[in-house]
Amino acid sequence: MKKQKGFTLIELLIVVAIIGIIAAIAIPSLLRARVSANESATIGDIRTVISAQAAYQSANGGWYTSDIVCLNAPSGGTCIPSYPTNAPTFVDSAIRSLASKSGYNRSFQSGGTITPNTSTTGTASTTGYAYLATPVTAGQTGVRAFGGDASGVICFTPQGTAVTATAGAIDLSTCNILQ
Numbered sequence: 001m002k003k004q005k006g007f008t009l010i011e012l013l014i015v016v017a018i019i020g021i022i023a024a025i026a027i028p029s030l031l032r033a034r035v036s037a038n039e040s041a042t043i044g045d046i047r048t049v050i051s052a053q054a055a056y057q058s059a060n061g062g063w064y065t066s067d068i069v070c071l072n073a074p075s076g077g078t079c080i081p082s083y084p085t086n087a088p089t090f091v092d093s094a095i096r097s098l099a100s101k102s103g104y105n106r107s108f109q110s111g112g113t114i115t116p117n118t119s120t121t122g123t124a125s126t127t128g129y130a131y132l133a134t135p136v137t138a139g140q141t142g143v144r145a146f147g148g149d150a151s152g153v154i155c156f157t158p159q160g161t162a163v164t165a166t167a168g169a170i171d172l173s174t175c176n177i178l179q
Contacts, residue, residue, distance in 0.1 A: 031140075038103035038142045042133045043178065045095055045106070046148040049131040052090035053150065059083060061117065063125035064150060064168075066110035070124050072096035079122040103141025104133040111150065111168025128168035135160050147175065154178040 052071045053064050060080050065071060070079035071090040098106045111128025114121075128150040135142030138160035147163030147170045148154040155175035157163055164171040 041102035061121040066126035067124040130165035
């Protein structure tokens with residue numbers, strides 16, 4: 001009888017089973033890493049908005065903007081009337097768009113209205129703001145929801161429900177401060 005070379009069906013099944021076990025161990029770790037990366041990117045974006053609003057406040061006679069678009073296009077009457085058109089912007093268009101990014105839905109809330117001096121301050125000026133982010137799918141794209149406001153504080157809710165903000169200020173009694 002002629003000896004045939006190759007693998008038996010049992011050997012192939014054992015290899016497939018071993019690959020399946022390795023995948024079952026690795027995939028949850030990869031998903032946790034993705035959630036962690038989404039949360040880190042979102043915290044970074046909130047810090048960017050807080051810094052951009054501080055710079056905007058300095059250039060806008062001490063007032064924040066009530067329109068997040070002004071952080072990307074600050075020149076003009078509604079934003080900063082005297083801001084040069086060729087001067088740098090405060091944020092990039094990805095943050096300004098408020099689209100879902102890094103597994104989080106973003107929103108921007110304006111504070112109280114003011115009566116601006118329109119020769120130095122834009123009509124889109126406000127006393128405060130809140131930038132909020134909630135996971136697109138809680139537990140999968142992110143675990144915690146985040147928010148930041150004019151106080152410079154970033155807070156989170158551990159269960160992924162939206163951070164509460166009223167008139168452009170975060171209600172710190174409903175969230176945990178991020179250290």
